Amino acid sequence: MPDMKSISDVLDHFDPLEDKYISREYQSYGVYLAEKLEDTKRKGLYIKMSRDLPRVILTQALRFVVDSHARSKGALFMWKLKEMGVFEKYGFTMKGKKTVGEKKSVK
Template sequence: MGKMKSIKNIISETKHKDRPKNLSKEFQVYGVYLAESLDDTKHYSLYIKLAKEVDRKILEEALTYTKEYYSAKSKAKIFMWKLKELKLTGKTARDNASH
């Protein structure tokens, strides 16, 4: 008779069952983290691409900004808006603080 799985393991397996399996690079893991932080697990590949191509400081700042919106219907939309804004201005809050 096999060992029974704990409820915690079963929940974690079903909660992110669509999560990509072959995560070998750090940016892939970070992309998955972004998608799950924003409750947008339908778009893992988008966040993995962003993690690969966009400066990490910009992604971190957009994510921090987004986390302030607790009751937002779509954190992903707020994240993408803030990311676009940061790319347009070309500066992050950390850059502004150091000048």
């Protein structure tokens, strides 16, 4: 698992043509999560998680998923985080998602 990199390491490996939208370390870790989970469609979600949630918890859930050889690694990762109680503990919500029992208001 990658450790926190120094800013000089990040800048040394920065390619402005390929990595032009990655300017922070948490963004790099979010892209790393998306690639390891083979879920590059949801890069933004993993970047948000790497910004808002503790790295130790994300690494623990990632280790669980990588060791399991699951077909849907992204779904298993989310399940593991939910099982660990991360969403409730840290108040992490996904934009546009309704909670159970919430109804769409009609105006």
